Amino acid sequence: MPTALKAFRAAFLHFVDDPFYTSESESIRYIPDGLMVLADGKVKALGSYENLHNEYSGIPITAYPEMLILPGFIDTHTHYPQLEMSAAYGEQLLEWLHQYTFPTEGKFQDKAYAQQIASLFLDELLRNGTTTALVFATVYPQSVDAFFEEASRRNLRMIAGKVMMDRNAPDFLLDTATDGYQESKQLLQKWHNQGRLSYAVTPRFAITSTDAQLQLAGKLLQEFPDVYLHTHLSENAKEVELVAELFPTSKGYLDVYDQAGLVGDKSVFAHGVQLREAEFQRLSAAKSAIAFCPTSNLFLGSGLFNLAQAKSAEHPVKLGLGTDIGAGTSFSLLQTVNEAYKVAQLRGQKLSAFQALFLATLGGARALSLDDKIGNFDVGKEADFIVLDLRATPLLAFRNKVPTPTSLAELADPIFATLLLGDDRTIHATYILGELQWQS
Numbered sequence: 001m002p003t004a005l006k007a008f009r010a011a012f013l014h015f016v017d018d019p020f021y022t023s024e025s026e027s028i029r030y031i032p033d034g035l036m037v038l039a040d041g042k043v044k045a046l047g048s049y050e051n052l053h054n055e056y057s058g059i060p061i062t063a064y065p066e067m068l069i070l071p072g073f074i075d076t077h078t079h080y081p082q083l084e085m086s087a088a089y090g091e092q093l094l095e096w097l098h099q100y101t102f103p104t105e106g107k108f109q110d111k112a113y114a115q116q117i118a119s120l121f122l123d124e125l126l127r128n129g130t131t132t133a134l135v136f137a138t139v140y141p142q143s144v145d146a147f148f149e150e151a152s153r154r155n156l157r158m159i160a161g162k163v164m165m166d167r168n169a170p171d172f173l174l175d176t177a178t179d180g181y182q183e184s185k186q187l188l189q190k191w192h193n194q195g196r197l198s199y200a201v202t203p204r205f206a207i208t209s210t211d212a213q214l215q216l217a218g219k220l221l222q223e224f225p226d227v228y229l230h231t232h233l234s235e236n237a238k239e240v241e242l243v244a245e246l247f248p249t250s251k252g253y254l255d256v257y258d259q260a261g262l263v264g265d266k267s268v269f270a271h272g273v274q275l276r277e278a279e280f281q282r283l284s285a286a287k288s289a290i291a292f293c294p295t296s297n298l299f300l301g302s303g304l305f306n307l308a309q310a311k312s313a314e315h316p317v318k319l320g321l322g323t324d325i326g327a328g329t330s331f332s333l334l335q336t337v338n339e340a341y342k343v344a345q346l347r348g349q350k351l352s353a354f355q356a357l358f359l360a361t362l363g364g365a366r367a368l369s370l371d372d373k374i375g376n377f378d379v380g381k382e383a384d385f386i387v388l389d390l391r392a393t394p395l396l397a398f399r400n401k402v403p404t405p406t407s408l409a410e411l412a413d414p415i416f417a418t419l420l421l422g423d424d425r426t427i428h429a430t431y432i433l434g435e436l437q438w439q440s
């Protein structure tokens with residue numbers, strides 16, 4: 001059967017390398033009037049309209065004049081069950097968990113409820129231009145099934161896992177070390193590499209897991225080296241103190257995970273706000289990733305992430321952006337960038353428009369070891385992409401008089417303005433494997 005081709009005409013922007021370490025001309029590809037040709041939901045060709053349109057004449061073209069097509073955004077840390085308790089007032093991490101999070105997660109014992117929230121959550125991701133995410137479910141296996149079923153229905157590339165927690169939480173939310181191991185194993189055998197889905201072994205954090213449970217999480221990673229490890233790390237100062245009390249023989253927070261065999265090249269640690277320099281170096285050496293979650297870190301008063309340390313030339317750490325719903329206050333990666341920029345400013349550091357967009361796309365894909373499949377428009381990549389309207393609001397229309405200029409040098413300003421002033425209204429359309437999944 002001949003392959004059905006389709007094409008999109010617009011301005012295109014994507015990354016082929018990391019603009020933190022290479023020049024913009026080396027790392028960025030910008031095509032002011034481009035044509036992207038897709039075959040079977042994957043990129044077949046991308047170039048200027050002028051150069052490509054003769055070769056592909058006669059195939060259907062969807063045109064988005066004066067709009068910018070980007071790879072879909074990648075959210076490297078979030079919690080679908082916390083959607084309904086976003087913006088819960090007044091507490092920092094440990095109190096916030098007990099007062100708001102744990103009672104809410106208790107509701108996910110009910111599979112139908114989990115399905116309803118998973119559906120809402122995924123629709124909200126698509127409205128915000130996020131096409132892939134690394135997601136916490138709850139301790140209940142049925143909450144993982146519900147999430148993967150809804151993701152599968154939408155054909156999304158998603159990573160998720162069952163929370164493992166066997167202490168320091170209400171009884172109704174606790175598993176045991178062995179049950180957590182068995183249930184996680186059954187779930188990963190059921191879902192990992194099913195279509196576009198992947199499994200993450202997901203101990204909540206060191207405070208809610210015994211050493212026995214962390215060791216069994218490490219055993220799962222040994223038995224299934226292809227799965228992810230997803231947890232929280234060094235978010236809040238009181239949390240770091242409590243971890244030191246609970247694990248008196250450890251050399252630090254990261255060392256607790258290291259001793260259980262949880263620090264590897266498919267490990268993603270959310271936050272890392274309180275990390276010491278030696279811990280950044282260890283993460284760099286292990287090729288582990290950090291999810292930088294600025295709206296959450298500010299909302300919970302956790303602190304200011306050290307972006308320059310994570311992206312240092314000597315000890316680079318794989319880095320992505322996380323919304324961390326429901327401690328995070330926005331589903332939008334644009335709003336997440338907005339706050340990331342301000343966190344950097346408060347530390348006397350800079351985050352350029354293109355560096356920020358890299359973190360939200362190819363940087364996130366690298367953090368999740370998915371850069372062979374998504375993150376840019378290299379030939380053969382899966383065509384998950386978004387159409388950005390840089391004039392979506394009256395203010396943006398006034399600010400971005402020329403939304404898609406002819407040169408990269410002129411693009412930095414409208415992109416920066418859109419990152420800072422934009423939100424879900426800026427996402428005109430979201431495509432999954434070349435199919436329209438959401439439109440404003």
Ligand SMILES: [Zn+2]
Binds near residue numbers: 077078079232270324
């Ligand atoms: Zn989190």
